[in-house]
Amino acid sequence: MTTAAEYKSRVRQTWCSGCGDYGVLNALTNACAALGVERHNLVVVSGIGCSSDLPHFMSAYGIHTLHGRALPVAQGIKMANKDLTVVVTGGDGDGYGIGAGHFLHALRRNLDLTYIVMDNRIYGLTTGQASPTSDRGHKTKSTPAGNPECALNPLALAVVGGATFVGRGFSGEPVHLAEVIRRGIAHKGFSLVDVFSPCVTWNKINTYDWYRPRVVKMESEGHNPADRDAAIRQALREDKLPIGVIYEIDEPTFTDEEPSLQGEPLVKSRIGLTDEEWNKLIGEFG
Numbered sequence: 493m494t495t496a497a498e499y500k501s502r503v504r505q506t507w508c509s510g511c512g513d514y515g516v517l518n519a520l521t522n523a524c525a526a527l528g529v530e531r532h533n534l535v536v537v538s539g540i541g542c543s544s545d546l547p548h549f550m551s552a553y554g555i556h557t558l559h560g561r562a563l564p565v566a567q568g569i570k571m572a573n574k575d576l577t578v579v580v581t582g583g584d585g586d587g588y589g590i591g592a593g594h595f596l597h598a599l600r601r602n603l604d605l606t607y608i609v610m611d612n613r614i615y616g617l618t619t620g621q622a623s624p625t626s627d628r629g630h631k632t633k634s635t636p637a638g639n640p641e642c643a644l645n646p647l648a649l650a651v652v653g654g655a656t657f658v659g660r661g662f663s664g665e666p667v668h669l670a671e672v673i674r675r676g677i678a679h680k681g682f683s684l685v686d687v688f689s690p691c692v693t694w695n696k697i698n699t700y701d702w703y704r705p706r707v708v709k710m711e712s713e714g715h716n717p718a719d720r721d722a723a724i725r726q727a728l729r730e731d732k733l734p735i736g737v738i739y740e741i742d743e744p745t746f747t748d749e750e751p752s753l754q755g756e757p758l759v760k761s762r763i764g765l766t767d768e769e770w771n772k773l774i775g776e777f778g
């Protein structure tokens with residue numbers, strides 16, 4: 493059995509002291525340990541941003557891709573080898589800004605991936621510009637007079653966009669967050685786990701203390717995640733910020749439906765070649 497600590501690499505973690513992303517790394521490793529995911533079957537894929545450094549800190553396969561492009565790479569990995577557990581990690585700018593087009597189509601494609609977005613409502617790595625989840629009026633480096641745009645609502649977008657699992661956690665609630673991530677990974681299909689993960693350096697508004705009185709756990713509200721209308725109502729709430737599993741339904745995944753993905757994983761398929769032809773082909777990549 494692999495312990496949570498063993499899912500961490502020896503690479504020095506470079507996030508600022510107090511960054512919410514530490515809580516996400518801890519929660520993810522705890523969730524992997526609870527599920528018994530084998531490290532040689534785990535791939536963590538990210539884009540670019542402070543949050544996207546996460547795969548370096550995991551002892552598993554990992555790819556640090558381009559800004560906004562983690563989902564296409566992760567989808568390719570899953571299609572090539574459907575036996576792998578694929579976790580995608582990144583930030584609000586990465587996933588809901590430059591990567592928003594990929595996000596929308598990943599929702600409706602329903603490949604079995606878990607997408608963890610460390611949402612700090614700011615561009616952290618590039619030192620504090622407004623992101624798609626920054627509130628209207630938020631003064632940042634790029635919006636000194638206050639953000640003129642309204643914030644994108646990732647949960648509502650995910651539910652109406654076709655996600656089969658939509659959850660949210662908070663780095664300040666690590667045990668609860670690990671359980672939401674565990675359920676997201678266990679879910680068969682596309683899972684969004686949006687995480688309130690404060691940037692302690694560049695976002696002085698949406699701090700741990702700002703979130704604490706605002707978050708409300710879905711378990712304490714008697715929320716039924718199978719009820720789509722109730723999920724949309726929760727996602728659109730303005731009085732509180734829901735955390736927990738907002739929505740979960742059972743639908744066939746892309747892998748279940750796509751004829752070319754039936755049978756053994758594509759990486760193990762010999763596509764009709766003889767042993768000799770196969771070895772020659774593989775040798776070209778040696």
Ligand SMILES: Cc1ncc(C[n+]2csc(CCOP(=O)(O)OP(=O)(O)O)c2C)c(N)n1
Pocket residue numbers: 540541542543544559582583584585586587610612614615616617618623691
């Ligand atoms: C194509 C491209 N455009 C812009 C950038 C610059 N850039 C790097 S990270 C980033 C935003 C990071 O914000 P977010 O995704 O929210 O991650 P965080 O650092 O907040 O965790 C930007 C704009 C880039 N690397 N590549």
Ligand code: SF4
Pocket residue numbers: 506507508510511512513542543612616617690691692693694
């Ligand atoms: S700049 Fe913000 S998001 Fe980046 S490591 Fe520091 S606290 Fe975390």
Ligand SMILES: [Mg+2]
Pocket residue numbers: 541583584585610611612613614615616623
């Ligand atoms: Mg961010």
